[in-house]
Amino acid sequence: xxxxxxxxxxxxxxxxxxxxxxxxxxxxxxxxxxxxxxxxxxxxxxxxxxxxxxxxxxxxxxxxxxxxxxxxxxxxxxxxxxxxxxxxxxxxxxxxxxxxxxxxxxxxxxx
Amino acid sequence: xxxxxxxxxxxxxxxxxxxxxxxxxxxxxxxxxxxxxxxxxxxxxxxxxxxxxxxxxxxxxxxxxxxxxxxxxxxxxxxxxxxxxxxxxxxxxxxxxxxxxxxxxxxx
Numbered sequence: 001x002x003x004x005x006x007x008x009x010x011x012x013x014x015x016x017x018x019x020x021x022x023x024x025x026x027x028x029x030x031x032x033x034x035x036x037x038x039x040x041x042x043x044x045x046x047x048x049x050x051x052x053x054x055x056x057x058x059x060x061x062x063x064x065x066x067x068x069x070x071x072x073x074x075x076x077x078x079x080x081x082x083x084x085x086x087x088x089x090x091x092x093x094x095x096x097x098x099x100x101x102x103x104x105x106x107x108x109x110x111x
Numbered sequence: 112x113x114x115x116x117x118x119x120x121x122x123x124x125x126x127x128x129x130x131x132x133x134x135x136x137x138x139x140x141x142x143x144x145x146x147x148x149x150x151x152x153x154x155x156x157x158x159x160x161x162x163x164x165x166x167x168x169x170x171x172x173x174x175x176x177x178x179x180x181x182x183x184x185x186x187x188x189x190x191x192x193x194x195x196x197x198x199x200x201x202x203x204x205x206x207x208x209x210x211x212x213x214x215x216x217x218x219x
Contacts, residue, residue, distance in 0.1 A: 033205075033207075040120065040211055041211055042197060042209040042210055042212050043155075043197070043209040044209075045206060045207070048205055050204075097201070097204050097205075099145060099160060100157075100207060102155040102156065104154045105154070
């Protein structure tokens with residue numbers, strides 16, 4: 001089903017390189033989120049945005065950056081400052097206090 | 112600090128056996144809790160939320176404030192229930208705190 005689209009499915013990063021993960025939603029949701037999923041650790045919140053042009057750090061924001069220029073889009077940049085970027089990244093969105101809907105995820109690996 | 116604990120990394124049962132996936136939380140206010148499920152090769156999806164008090168795919172979960180628990184139960188497990196299950200707590204209007212997840216394996 002559609003709703004939230006994350007791309008690419010797989011991404012590789014070289015040392016010192018920034019990479020950007022895309023997240024687009026057509027659900028007209030105000031809020032969007034980025035999570036990192038590591039084996040045995042569940043999901044941890046990186047950044048979230050409640051409205052356009054506003055976003056807040058989550059629990060593990062260091063080494064990441066985001067932007068929210070459009071309601072539909074919430075790209076995540078993994079910067080070279082993130083020393084352990086290998087993980088599965090999940091994007092989600094929600095309307096108000098309704099449950100969050102998730103994308104299929106992007107798996108980031110280091111070359 | 113708010114947190115969600117799922118003590119079992121893996122739960123293995125036989126088809127037709129009862130299932131209980133444990134979830135305990137710590138939260139100072141009135142909690143809103145969810146169970147999310149991730150089937151193989153599918154995206155994470157909401158299974159149920161405690162305020163709905165509904166049964167989805169035969170699963171139920173009751174909030175026990177005295178024991179600070181929100182265990183997920185099903186009387187008779189099916190093979191298609193095999194998946195990763197996450198308990199989550201809504202900390203604020205927007206922020207979810209997830210447990211580390213329990214993998215349920217239902218054997219034939």
